[in-house]
Each structure stands twice: as C-alpha cells, then as structure tokens.
Amino acid sequence: MGVIAAVLFAGMVNWLATLIITEGKIFQPVRDLAATKGEYVRYLASCYLCAGVWVGIIEAIFFAVMKVEQPWHAWVLLVANALLYKAIGHLIFIMQRLAEAVTNRINRSTS
Numbered sequence: 001m002g003v004i005a006a007v008l009f010a011g012m013v014n015w016l017a018t019l020i021i022t023e024g025k026i027f028q029p030v031r032d033l034a035a036t037k038g039e040y041v042r043y044l045a046s047c048y049l050c051a052g053v054w055v056g057i058i059e060a061i062f063f064a065v066m067k068v069e070q071p072w073h074a075w076v077l078l079v080a081n082a083l084l085y086k087a088i089g090h091l092i093f094i095m096q097r098l099a100e101a102v103t104n105r106i107n108r109s110t111s
Contacts, residue, residue: 014089017051
C-alpha cells in the first residue's frame with residue numbers, strides 16, 4: 001500500500017470510528033455513563049472533534065512505522081500523524097454532512 005493510500009485509509013478509519021463512538025448504539029452506554037460524570041466528560045464522549053483526535057492518536061500508534069533516533073522524535077511523529085489522520089477523517093465527515101444537507105434540500109424541494 002502506498003503512502004497516499006495508507007493515509008486515506010487511516011482517514012476513513014478515523015471517520016468511521018469517530019462516527020461509531022459519537023453516534024453508534026454500541027457506544028450509547030459509554031456516552032450515557034459519561035453524561036453522569038459531568039458536562040465536560042459527556043462532551044468529550046459525544047464531540048466529533050474530541051473523539052476524532054483520540055482515535056487519531058490511537059491510529060498513529062498503530063500506523064507509525066518510521067524509525068526514530070531520539071525518543072522525543074517519536075512523540076512529534078505521533079502527534080503529527082494523529083492530527084493528519086484526524087484532519088482527513090474530519091474532511092470525510094464534512095463531505096458526509098454536506099451530502100446529507102444537499103439530499104435533504106433536494107427532497108424538500110421535490111415534495
């Protein structure tokens with residue numbers, strides 16, 4: 001798999017994982033539990049941006065394959081990869097929401 005394909009794959013994984021965490025029924029008990037822990041914790045469990053960043057960090061750990069010479073290089077690469085994966089995942093999410101809005105507008109205008 002080429003670099004571009006791998007990055008796009010990671011972005012799609014980020015988008016799907018973020019969507020499942022923030023909207024999926026399987027994570028509803030987790031979001032409900034988070035809601036009992038306070039408004040901030042509830043927000044972290046239901047926010048696309050927040051969940052996507054954490055998913056991106058986990059992805060960066062799994063997908064990072066670069067060898068590093070200094071330990072701090074690993075942290076820099078980890079953060080950079082996580083933000084990159086999150087950015088691509090968020091772009092896919094924005095395209096999804098745009099497509100839904102256009103579809104809804106078309107459906108309203110034809111009914």
